Amino acid sequence: MNRTGLQTKESNARLNLIKAGLKKRYFKERVFRFFGMVAILTALAMLAILFVSITGKGYTAFEQTFVRLDITFDTEMIDPENTGAKDVHSKGDYGGIVKKSLRQMFPDVKDRRQKRDLYSLASSGAAFQLRKMVLSDPSIIGTTQTIWVPTDDDVDMLMKGHIKVESGVSGRIKPYKLEWIHSLKDRGALEKRFNRALFTSGDSREPELAGIWGAVVGSLYTMMVTLLLSFPLGVATAVYLEEFAPQNMWTDIIEVNINNLAAVPSIVFGLLGLAVFLNFFGLPRSAPMVGGLVLSLMTLPTIIIASRASLKSVPPSIREGALGVGASKMQAVTHHVLPLAMPGMLTGTIIGMARALGETAPLLMIGMVAFIVDIPTGIFDIATVLPVQIYLWADSPERAFVERTSAAIIMLLAFLLLMNAAAVVLRNKFEKRW
Amino acid sequence: MNHMAVFIAVIGLSAFGFYIGRSRSIKTVDGEIRKLNSMPGYYGMFVALWCGLPALAIFSLWMVFESSVIMSLVASGLPPDIQSLPKEQLSLIMNDIRNIADGIAVSEKRDIYLLSAAEHVNRLKFTGVLALGVLVVSVCTTCLSLSMKHIKPNMRARVNVEKTIQALMILCSTIAIFTTIGIVLSVLFEAIRFFQQVAFTDFIFGLHWSPQMAIRADQVGAAGSFGMIPLLTGTLMISAIAMLVAVPVGLMSAIYMSEYAADKVRTVVKPVLEILAGIPTVVYGFFAALTVAPFIKDLGGNVGLDISSESALAAGMVMGIMIIPFVSSLSDDVINAVPQSLRDASLGVGATQSETIIRVVLPAALPGIVGSILLGVSRAVGETMIVVMAAGLTANLTANPLQAVTTFTVQIVTLLIGDQEFDSPKTLAAFALGLVLFVMTLILNIVALYVVRKYREQYE
Numbered sequence: 087m088n089r090t091g092l093q094t095k096e097s098n099a100r101l102n103l104i105k106a107g108l109k110k111r112y113f114k115e116r117v118f119r120f121f122g123m124v125a126i127l128t129a130l131a132m133l134a135i136l137f138v139s140i141t142g143k144g145y146t147a148f149e150q151t152f153v154r155l156d157i158t159f160d161t162e163m164i165d166p167e168n169t170g171a172k173d174v175h176s177k178g179d180y181g182g183i184v185k186k187s188l189r190q191m192f193p194d195v196k197d198r199r200q201k202r203d204l205y206s207l208a209s210s211g212a213a214f215q216l217r218k219m220v221l222s223d224p225s226i227i228g229t230t231q232t233i234w235v236p237t238d239d240d241v242d243m244l245m246k247g248h249i250k251v252e253s254g255v256s257g258r259i260k261p262y263k264l265e266w267i268h269s270l271k272d273r274g275a276l277e278k279r280f281n282r283a284l285f286t287s288g289d290s291r292e293p294e295l296a297g298i299w300g301a302v303v304g305s306l307y308t309m310m311v312t313l314l315l316s317f318p319l320g321v322a323t324a325v326y327l328e329e330f331a332p333q334n335m336w337t338d339i340i341e342v343n344i345n346n347l348a349a350v351p352s353i354v355f356g357l358l359g360l361a362v363f364l365n366f367f368g369l370p371r372s373a374p375m376v377g378g379l380v381l382s383l384m385t386l387p388t389i390i391i392a393s394r395a396s397l398k399s400v401p402p403s404i405r406e407g408a409l410g411v412g413a414s415k416m417q418a419v420t421h422h423v424l425p426l427a428m429p430g431m432l433t434g435t436i437i438g439m440a441r442a443l444g445e446t447a448p449l450l451m452i453g454m455v456a457f458i459v460d461i462p463t464g465i466f467d468i469a470t471v472l473p474v475q476i477y478l479w480a481d482s483p484e485r486a487f488v489e490r491t492s493a494a495i496i497m498l499l500a501f502l503l504l505m506n507a508a509a510v511v512l513r514n515k516f517e518k519r520w
Numbered sequence: 521m522n523h524m525a526v527f528i529a530v531i532g533l534s535a536f537g538f539y540i541g542r543s544r545s546i547k548t549v550d551g552e553i554r555k556l557n558s559m560p561g562y563y564g565m566f567v568a569l570w571c572g573l574p575a576l577a578i579f580s581l582w583m584v585f586e587s588s589v590i591m592s593l594v595a596s597g598l599p600p601d602i603q604s605l606p607k608e609q610l611s612l613i614m615n616d617i618r619n620i621a622d623g624i625a626v627s628e629k630r631d632i633y634l635l636s637a638a639e640h641v642n643r644l645k646f647t648g649v650l651a652l653g654v655l656v657v658s659v660c661t662t663c664l665s666l667s668m669k670h671i672k673p674n675m676r677a678r679v680n681v682e683k684t685i686q687a688l689m690i691l692c693s694t695i696a697i698f699t700t701i702g703i704v705l706s707v708l709f710e711a712i713r714f715f716q717q718v719a720f721t722d723f724i725f726g727l728h729w730s731p732q733m734a735i736r737a738d739q740v741g742a743a744g745s746f747g748m749i750p751l752l753t754g755t756l757m758i759s760a761i762a763m764l765v766a767v768p769v770g771l772m773s774a775i776y777m778s779e780y781a782a783d784k785v786r787t788v789v790k791p792v793l794e795i796l797a798g799i800p801t802v803v804y805g806f807f808a809a810l811t812v813a814p815f816i817k818d819l820g821g822n823v824g825l826d827i828s829s830e831s832a833l834a835a836g837m838v839m840g841i842m843i844i845p846f847v848s849s850l851s852d853d854v855i856n857a858v859p860q861s862l863r864d865a866s867l868g869v870g871a872t873q874s875e876t877i878i879r880v881v882l883p884a885a886l887p888g889i890v891g892s893i894l895l896g897v898s899r900a901v902g903e904t905m906i907v908v909m910a911a912g913l914t915a916n917l918t919a920n921p922l923q924a925v926t927t928f929t930v931q932i933v934t935l936l937i938g939d940q941e942f943d944s945p946k947t948l949a950a951f952a953l954g955l956v957l958f959v960m961t962l963i964l965n966i967v968a969l970y971v972v973r974k975y976r977e978q979y980e
Contacts (some may be wrong), residue, residue, distance in 0.1 A: 111872050118874035122776025125769045129793055139811045271766060319692045326689035345695045349965040351902020353929050354703055357954040361706030368588035383699050416682040442799025447904035451936055473802040478625045480806050488810065495803050503797060
């Protein structure tokens with residue numbers, strides 16, 4: 087009796103001790119949980135900040151300020167001898183025509199320096215635009231037309247509010263230039279329009295003329311080479327290792343190799359490309375061919391690993407069934423296992439390609455950083471790719487390139503999102519759970 | 521583009537081979553297919569493979585060696601006074617010739633010998649393509665007719681085809697090994713050439729990095745120094761900052777996801793977090809250079825700190841954001857692999873959930889977590905674009921994260937962008953740095969993979 091009393095007393099004391107600690111422990115529990123939540127929210131917030139800051143910087147690049155000019159296609163300046171020949175037309179003084187039209191809009195400008203500032207209102211691309219018009223339709227020579235041409239990037243930035251007026255006055259835009267801009271605006275001769283150049287032209291030193299199309303085409307060629315090389319090679323390797331290879335040292339070496347290659351920094355692949363493909367084999371610099379070669383070596387491990395996982399998930403009963411009715415091993419694999427594993431392999435390939443599409447560093451090594459105006463027409467042409475274009479633009483000092491860089495990033499992310507969405511759809515639609 | 525035509529011709533001929541092989545096999549047994557050893561398609565495949573493979577092998581070998589052969593032919597055809605020029609100048613001239621031949625006008629001065637050499641290049645290219653076409657097509661047709669002779673009803677076409685395909689697959693699987701060998705050799709070879717000019721110990725232990733070399737031999741005081749210690753400290757500092765961001769956030773979110781979060785939250789948040797891993801690094805670089813770095817600089821300015829606009833802090837933080845999903849998804853996997861029974865036992869004796877996690881789950885998952893962190897470090901060390909865009913270019917031996925530091929990868933990129941001379945230590949130094957980088961990441965990866973594998977075996 088006494089003893090049990092003592093015991094209850096003791097256990098009561100222990101219980102009290104536990105109860106006294108409970109509050110603290112529950113508090114700790116809540117703190118721990120809170121930290122977990124904070125961690126996730128931090129990560130999500132970072133993602134949100136990234137997206138918001140880039141779209142916030144970039145959305146204005148989809149518009150470009152245009153100025154309305156009354157252009158007189160003066161026969162004197164284009165084709166003084168009235169030959170009507172194309173090569174004479176293409177050599178006409180279109181810059182002079184633009185300047186003349188600007189002078190007509192602001193007839194009081196007399197000072198030479200002020201005149202130069204006046205000419206800089208319109209983009210230097212305006213002359214090319216006029217030449218193109220004349221070349222496509224020579225009958226406009228001698229007539230006067232109202233044409234919208236892109237403004238210089240300074241004016242564009244001012245209109246978009248990226249250059250503050252106060253700092254603009256002291257900096258690149260002088261007060262009288264500001265007055266002209268206001269007067270143009272009052273006359274309705276300044277307008278923001280959709281920036282077609284951004285999507286249709288190649289790189290340029292002038293922000294208002296620069297576009298991503300050259301880089302997009304370069305990326306497409308590079309990705310084509312990468313896909314054509316890495317998909318068959320990756321699938322063949324995965325099938326061999328998973329279905330045919332005997333378990334021995336040789337296959338172990340291959341496996342370890344693949345796993346290690348998957349974690350080698352991408353820039354090292356660039357060094358490989360530079361030393362082997364360019365210097366040893368003498369392949370052309372800056373070509374999508376070489377870029378594709380390097381990127382396919384880089385994406386191979388990703389594709390192999392995904393394909394093997396996909397092959398592994400096909401149940402053995404499928405193989406056994408095929409073998410049981412007399413198929414050879416190769417037939418069992420090609421007729422039965424491969425079709426079932428294909429969605430998983432394609433998913434892995436798309437993810438690998440998405441990574442390759444965003445890859446920059448190895449391509450810097452093989453010279454795909456050149457300033458390239460022309461749109462590439464083949465896999466041996468010099469070209470650049472979208473991420474490298476982003477890198478190049480991000481390095482440019484002009485304020486207008488910041489928004490264009492952001493716009494290029496938005497496009498790149500859109501491509502990647504599309505690819506990843508395709509991978510997800512493919513996985514959900516075709517992947518079987520056994 | 522003409523190479524493309526040759527390639528298409530090969531493919532077309534193989535397809536033709538498949539068709540006639542197939543019909544020939546049916547003809548040999550007068551349409552009674554059951555008398556054939558294999559299905560007719562296998563005879564077609566047999567012919568197609570024999571027709572296509574040798575030609576494709578020749579084609580790829582040709583493609584690999586074409587330009588170097590042409591350039592050496594052109595070089596030997598240059599005037600003797602130019603051939604006797606030093607190697608670097610000669611390679612510049614060869615570059616000019618190549619560019620002129622490609623129709624890219626780079627230099628204004630176009631000497632007559634350059635133009636004639638460029639013409640020579642184009643002529644050789646033209647004859648090359650012609651010769652390739654003739655060679656490949658003749659090989660194709662010869663092999664085609666030879667293999668057609670082999671088609672007999674009792675020929676084991678299927679076994680033959682399957683063996684060939686398997687051999688091809690083995691060939692494919694060795695590419696991984698060749699890639700590794702290629703990486704090691706290319707980096708090692710150039711690095712050894714570098715160490716012939718700069719002492720190995722100077723490189724490993726040197727405290728000063730300024731790879732400017734004298735442009736002219738008579739220039740004074742421009743010997744360049746190649747000590748990698750400042751780069752190493754810079755790399756380690758930026759990686760450490762990155763891990764300081766990535767490990768707590770990544771690990772805690774992995775714990776929350778696997779232990780607390782409801783299924784609905786998990787299915788939404790996990791893929792969203794993985795978006796972070798899919799964003800190209802050049803985008804992070806832009807973000808770091810144009811958003812984070814100015815922000816940190818202003819923040820420092822407000823409290824009276826002088827923060828460099830290329831501070832290690834900005835680059836490291838953004839790199840940390842990039843690494844969060846690596847740490848979190850790998851840790852998530854290993855935490856999920858901890859057997860439920862361990863948790864149940866702990867909860868059963870009255871531990872709260874957080875106590876269970878801290879005292880039971882995490883210790884059990886520790887090796888895997890360490891492995892995932894090591895993989896994250898290896899990513900951070902090898903990451904290029906973020907640091908190229910947001911970190912500094914000059915090597916500072918400093919422990920202050922508010923100053924600009926530089927890393928291995930930044931130096932590799934800056935040394936190798938632009939025109940290179942492959943004899944100057946400046947260019948070769950990049951390969952030596954690449955070697956160090958490769959070895960560092962390789963060790964980290966091997967250790968990490970070993971730790972993770974060991975850990976997995978424990979619970980399987």
